[in-house]
Structures are given as C-alpha cells and as structure tokens.
Amino acid sequence: MNSSSQEGEVKKQFTEIKTYPVPFYLGENQGNITVNTNTPSTPSKKQIINQAIQFHLKGNIPEATKYYQYCINQGFNDHKVFSNYAGILQSIGKLEAAELSCRKAIEIKPNFAEAHYNLGNILRDLGKLEASEISLRKAIKIKPNFADSHLNLGETLKDLGKLQEAFDSYLKSIEINPKQTNIFPLITRFLKDSDPSQLNKSKLKYILNLLLEKNDISHEELIKAFNYLYRNEIISILEKFDSDFSEIELLINNKVIINGLKKIILCDLKLEKTLTTLRQKICHRIIKNIETINYSELQFIIALAEQCFFTEYVYSFTEEENISANTIIQRCRDGEINETNISILSCYFPLYKLLNQIPSLKSFNSSNQSFKELIELQISEPLKEIELSENIKKIGSINDYISQKVKSQYEKNPYPRWRYGNHYKEQKLSIVQAINNDINPNSINHNIGNKQLKVLVAGCGTGQHILHTQNYKNANIIGIDLSSSSLSYAQRKINDLKIDNVELIQMDILEVSLLEEQFDVIESSGVLHHMEDPLKGLKALLGILKPNGFLHLGLYSELARKDIAKARKYIASKNFQANEDNIRNFRQKVISGELSDLNSLKTTGDFYSLSQCRDLCFHAKEHRFTINQLQETLKSNELEFLGFLLPKPVKSLYKQYFPEDKKQTNLQNWAKFEEKHPKTFRGMYQFWVSKMEN
DSSP states (O other), X not given: OOOSOBTTOOOSSSOSOOOOOOOOOOOOOOOOOOOOTTSSSOOOHHHHHHHHHHHHHTTOHHHHHXXXXXXXXXXXXXXXXXXXXXXXXXHTTOHHHHHHHHHHHHHHOTTOHHHHHHHHHHHHHTTOHHHHHHHHHHHHHHSTTOHHHHHHHHHHHHHTTOHHHHHHHHHHHHHHOTTOSTHHHHHHHHHHHSOGGGSOHXXXXXXXXXXXXXXXXXXXXXXXXXXXXXXHHHHHHHHHTTTOGGGHHHHHTOHHHHHHHHHOOOOOHHHHHHHHHHHHHHHHHHHHTOSOOOHHHHHHHHHHHHHHHHTTSOSOOOHHHHHHHHHHHHHHHTTOOOHHHHHHHTTTSOGGGGTTTOGGGGGOOOSOHHHHHHHIIIIIHHHHHHHHHTTOEEOSOOOOHHHHHHHHHHHHSOSOOOOOOOOOTTOOBOHHHHXXXXXXXXXXXXXXXXXXXXXXXXXXXXXXXXXXXXXXXTEEEEEEESOHHHHHHHHHHHHHTTOOSEEEEEOOGGGGGGGOOOEEEEEEESOGGGSSOXXXXXXXXXXXXXXXXXXXXXXXXXXXXXXXXXXXXXXXXXXXXXXXXXXXXXXXXXXXXXTGGGGGGGGBGGGGSHHHHHHHHSOSOOOOBOHHHHHHHHHHTTEEEEEEOOOHHHHHXXXXXXXXXXXXXXXXXXXXXXXXXXXXXXSOEEEEEEEOOO
C-alpha cells in the first residue's frame, strides 16, 4: 500500500486534486413530451428542443446528443441547445468544440448566466484560467446568487494562486446555498493544499467548525488548518492541566478542538508528547483514586481515546502505565466497571480486544452520548467487521510467498483506518471527465456512451479508494485485496454508506484472470510495488483490461523516498520485526534525535499511526522506481502515458521549465524536473495510462 499522507501529496485511496462540475443547466422541466421526427405531422421547434432537454435530464445522453445535433443542423438558434450540447462535448473530452458551442449560446443570448458559467468551466479545463475567471465573474454579475458560479470561481482562483479570493468565493457559495453538498469536499481539499496563514483567521475558524461537524468529508485533509489554529492553544491548556484541572473546561467547551481530537490524527510531535504525558497523568489519578473524574474530564478522556484508537495506539507508554492498565482491568473484572475505567482503558487498548478479559463490557450501558459513540467505535464496529469477514467472497488461492507476507501484514494492521469520507452521492462524472480532471492540461477525447462502466480496484484495502470510484457515472465496481481484515473494514463502510454498486473479493492480483471479466478501467495505486515482481502483476492486470481501457497506477519514487530506503535499511540491520513494540521503539529513536538522519520522517503523516508507520518503514516488500524505468515499462507494455496526478502549483512550475510540453506528458522532462524537485513525488508517482489497441 502507499503512504496515506505525505507532505500534501496524493493518497492511494483518494487521488490528486479534483473538480466536480455541477451538471450543466438543462432548462425548466417541461414534462414528458414525446417527439417522433419521422411522423407525417412535423413537430414544432419547441417540441424538439424540449425533447432533447428531457433526454438530457433523464441521463439519456446518446438520444440527447442526437436531438441537439438535429436542432443545430436545422439552424435552431436556441441558447439552451448550444449551452447544453457544450456540456456533452466537455464530458467526452471535446473541449475546443465545447468552447465554441458555449460561445454560440452567449452570442445568441449574451445575458444567459448559465452559458457564461459553463464556458468558465470549459476554459478552466482548457487551462485558460484568466479567461475562466472572466466568464465566471460575468455569470455572477448577471446572476449574483448563482451559488455554483461562486464555487467554480473559487476553483479557478485557487488554480491562479489567489487563495484568499478563492476562499471568499467558496464561503459565498456556502452562504447562498448552505445545503449544497459538492462544495465541502472541494473546500476541504483547498485547505489541505493551501497555506492557512494566508487566509483570514476568523473565516478559517468558521469553516473549520462547519467542516468538523460534517460526517461526509475526509477530515484528515484539515490537519494543516487545524494545527495552525489550535495546536498552541491545546498545548497551552494541557500543560496547565496537572496543576489546574479546571483548565480542561476550556477544551471541552471548544467543540472544534474536541471534534478535531475525535476525527483527525493530529500529526504533530509536540501534541503527541503533550497528549502522551497527559494520558499518563490521568491514568495515575484514576489508579490512585486521587480525585473523582468529573463530567468534563470524562468527555476529554473519551476524545483522547478516539484519537488513540485512530493512531492505533502508536503513543509510547511506560511500564508503570502498563501495570496500571492491568490493575484497572482487574477492577473492572471485580465489578468496578464504569465510564471512567472503561474510557481510560480505551486510551491504551481497543476495547473489543478486552472483551475476553472483561465480559461485562459487552452489556455495559451508559446514558452518556459520547461514551456510547466510543463503545460503537471500539466494540460494535470491530465486531461487525469480524462478522462480515466470514462472508467475504474468495477466488483462487494466495500461494506466492511475498503475497502471503503482505496478506499477513494487512490482516494484522488493516490500512488505512478511516472514519468519514465523501462518496459522491450527487456528483457523478463520466470517466473521461474524471480522467481529464486528473491529467490536465492533457485531455482525452473518448465517447464511452451511456453503457455500464466496469471498474476494478486492484488492492482496494479498507475501501477509501473505492469511495473515490463512486465519482464515476454508471459504474459497477469490483474491489480485490489480499487481506480479509481490510475487506471486512471496507464492507462495513460500504454498508454504512449504502453503496450498492461494489463487490468485494479476496484474491491475489496474480490470479485476476479467474474473475473472467474484462474491465474498462483498472485502478491499482500503491499496490504493485509491494509484489515480488511488479511487472508480473502489471501484466496480469493488462490481461483483463479492454483495448483502449484506462489504467491508474501509483508507484513509489526512488528519488523521493531516499530517507524511507535509509530507514528500511536501518530496520533490516537491526533485524527489527514488524511488531507494535518495535514500531513504537523505532519511532522513539527518530523522535529523540538518535536517528538524526531520519528527521524528515517526522514531517510525514504516516509516521503518526501504527499501521501507517508499519506501511511506511516496516513493509514486507517494497520496490521503488525512476521515471526512466516507468517510461521503459510503459513502452514495453504498449501503454500510452496520459499524465501525472499532481497539485496545480506543481504543474504550473513544470510549465515554467518546459513551456513547449503543452500536454505535460514528456517523461524525460519530468525526470529532469524531479531531479530539481526531488520531493515532488513524495507520495508516489500517480498517473493514468491507456492500453493501446493492437
């Protein structure tokens, strides 16, 4: 698997910056009008246009296209026809034609706000950012409360580097329509990729509070903004806690901070040290019965327990704490089971693993809502995964030695653990639009029509990558993985989110031919480089990819992971086995400065949870590649490189070096660029390729 959060780079389960255009304006719904142009009675112009719009509204794109083309060929100068047809052209990658069609709509009706809005989106896809800004501002001038125009203006301004203006546009969109769902993942990603110090602080606090209340976004993307606003405040309050317990009220009354503890791995050494020390002091108070834990303190312990659970108890602890925890377990067995004892134990162990020692945990009741949520998180959900694992479909066998070792790793440490995310319930794109958003400024022109899209996620892990594929229109998805534990985690999340177009299967990539399917799209990000022979895995995937199909790969960079390679070499030299104690001890050596040449690991998000740190430095197998090796591999397998998934600022910088490479697909240039900027692919090389037809 790949690292999940490394210096703002892309993740396996959630690829690089995306835009999710709002569906193009389709006019008023005029009811069901049936027009048959072959009948003796000639339908009216209005009837034909309305029929085209009806097909479009119902998602029947081939029929809508046929009717729009008929209207245009007949010389119907209707602004809606040209604007809507532009949307279809954009969806299949015909961006220049889409621009012309949109401009025709504006020529017919200059004050048609939706056409200016659509043109702005098309121009952004074409990389004409200044022109895109002008078009979107024109749409807003005509229609000031057009929320989607403010939203997409924010996206354009972000790409132009006008961060505060972009932020204000996002906020204006929310102000106009607070119920729109597509804004929140976009602004979350904006905050992930932006320097929070460049944004208005009070507005940033407002939006962070709003986002942390939601349960349909990736909260981990808020870590930079959260730490910027609250890190020092949390540390200041907690450092006083030892002498003045009343200070905890300041934290408990700050809902943003409590939600942050519950939903974001904080990824900061000072915060980790402060929370580790505080956990020790609270445990000491409880074991010594120094003073009754009050309601506010209990609420904080519960929040800390959720933070510890999501770090998978990567924080170090003393032998005294270990003895104290075992004493508290015995107290619970002896009948002293209460919220306080259970909550402090859940700061050291996941509660479901204590059920054999404390059987009464399963039937313990509480009226405290936060405590109920803790029990759900640490007992009910893991037990549900264990139950689901019994019914995971299995195909073939896992005989390869390295596959067996990797399977064992992820059975023990499913990766990554995630709690919430956006599953694109109301925001669907054609696969062409989705790929073009990733590979911009390059674009593909491919009309896949309205047929069902067959997608394979090869190495789907705990399901975050599957969540991303919910972005695709008309998609049926199969997710495969070696690990039953990872798949049962994914199945629980799929069930919770009521996703019904995904089938999960436990199997080895080496045996994917047993699926007896051919796929339009295969995504395998952060997987092949953990196989004994990545090229053998690639060939297995290509064997089930349709001609002209699309493949999304994620592979480690040799240059960007020099420090990881050094860490792995050190771990191997010490013969450290990949167990919890060794991972914690290794981290402490890095944190203390004993391994000063590995200091860069401290800035890596994966360093801050146990399974992620194991994945980062202790993985059973890792290959790394150079861009030249990528190029050779793609050539030998007849794959066309379509483009890297990278933040807009990186692509803008590349453009300064190589302005002649308009599509940014020259891998030799990218090799030179990486030499100058070796952290560019710190996460991975994430890229799309297409399978050439023989």
